[in-house]
Amino acid sequence: MQNEPIKDIVIVGGGTAGWMTAAALSTVLNGRYNIRLVESDEIGIVGVGEATIPMIQRFNQVVGINEQEFMRETQGTFKLGVEFVNWGKQGDRYMHGFGRLGQDLATVAFDQYWQKMRRLGKAAPLEQYSITRMAAKANKFMPPRRDVANSPLNDIAYAYHFDASLYARYLRKLSEGRGVQRIEGKITRATQREPDGFVDAIELESGVRVEGDLFIDCSGFRGLLIEQTLTTGFEDWSHWLPADRALAVPCESVPSLTPYTRATAHKAGWQWRIPLQHRIGNGHVFCSRFISEDEAASTLLSNLDGKALAEPRLIKFTTGMRKQAWNKNVVAVGLAGGFLEPIESTSIHLIQTAIARLIEFFPDRSFNPVDVTEYNRQSRFEYERVRDFIILHYHLNQRTDSEYWTACANMAIPETLRQKMAMYRARGRVVRVDNELFSEVGWIQVLEGQNMPVDAFSPLVDVQSEADIHEYLESVRSVIAQCVDVMPDHAEYVKKFCAAAKM
Secondary structure (H helix, E strand, O other): OOOOOOOEEEEEOOHHHHHHHHHHHHHHOOOOOEEEEEEOOOOOOOOOOOEOOOOHHHHHHHOOOOHHHHHHHOOOEEEOEEEEEOOOOOOOEEEEEOOOOOOOEOOEOHHHHHHHHHHOOOOOOHHHHOHHHHHHHOOEOOOOOOOOOOOHHHOOOOEEEOOHHHHHHHHHHHHHHOOOEEEEOOEEEEEEOOOOOOEEEEEEOOOOEEEOOEEEEOOHHHOOOOOOOOOOOEEEOOOOOOOOEEEEEEEOOOOOOOOOEEEEEEOOEEEEEEEOOOOEEEEEEEOOOOOOHHHHHHHHHOOOOOOEOOOOEEEEOOOEEEOOOEEOOEEEOHHHOEEOOHHHOOHHHHHHHHHHHHHHOOOOOOOOHHHHHHHHHHHHHHHHHHHHHHHHHHHOOOOOOOHHHHHHHHOOOOHHHHHHHHHHHHHOOOOOOOOOOOOHHHHHHHHHHOOOOOOOOOHHHHHOOHHHHHHHHHHHHHHHHHHHHHOOEHHHHHHHHOOOOOO
8 A cells, every 4th residue: 555644743732742752753754744833831831850761862862962062951960860768668778770780690690699698698788789879879970981891881871860941942942943843822722524533733822723634742731632632531540659749849959969869758758859950859749648738848848958949839640641642643742641750750751752652653644553553552561561660669668657658558559560579579580571661670679679578599599609609799899889989070070071051
């Protein structure tokens, strides 16, 4: 069958989701399609997604972004992981860092050798076998040294913290330079064609009618097209993730520029801390059934590093996803497609993967239902597996100080998560399914950091002698410590290579 290409792509909404979509499509489609983005200056954006995971580097590379320029323009800093405080028991701290753990030995994963030596009291804490985690603790940063073979310096994995509104502005400039047309205006309604109900246009308050073949809904929680027009339906996951509010506030910076996000558990939720060059982003995610908004705000403001720079801004949400991310000729990207709280900085990544899937299954005028079904299957799989990882943080707690944490520990969990936890308890093993987002290393760090007991380890570990394993672990730990010693201070690295102009 001959392809009958579409011509007009309309992106509904700006912000990070809209302008990431515009930047990617204007790069990949190479001027062959008409791309328009409709947004209103009167409508604010959520903008809490200021922390990322390493795959954002791939997006920036594809759209041709220079890292140092991007960091200057977005007031960015580097991120080596997330520090979790008070999530297992009160007083506990652990780091979920990027990159690998240890070095390979024979045919068994590094963590299995560590499990054995820990039982014997001859292993250091898990973080000491990871360069990113130890560098984060020392406030050190440098990009990987590709010219140094067989060195932990070659294993440094990192992401970014940045001001999401500045990132959207930066991508807008890039996109408009590649032919994307921005249309200012508030949308009053969408019209649908007969007889299939496909969206054929959106109408603006000004009376302007914007017609299109493919519509990408980046309108945030409202879901102007995917929900308000097509009534796609929403799958509510609040029985597993009951937090339904967030308060966000920036505060003044402090001299120590930490290369990691911090998530601190409180009475009925948790607080994020994201250090930027010009300020620190903070927020309190909480469940309104267990704490009032006033008390949540008080908790947030009393746990800031510096003076608050604004009044806390309230964001209401329901955790879950649309029943279809792609419905008819509308694809939902970002918050229009679903919401998972930002505890593991997945918000921007889920935008990125939605765009990548759209490019992979890019339609012609037939909008082949086979492609749409597969897009939706992959989208659901990704959301559900990220959901499980986030639920793990709540469910695997041993806190007894509040009704909220007790309820999280006792709640029923998805069968997919139950199997994951059972597998780890049995033999310290994590099986990554179908290239799900979080790797074995990510699961291990949270399971260990929150005190998951392990009954046994791989019998193949005993092929190596205890003395050899101990020497091996000590060598890894020692070399990592030496490498961290020579790394530059994070603040100094940012100042030297990507300092933003004074605001």
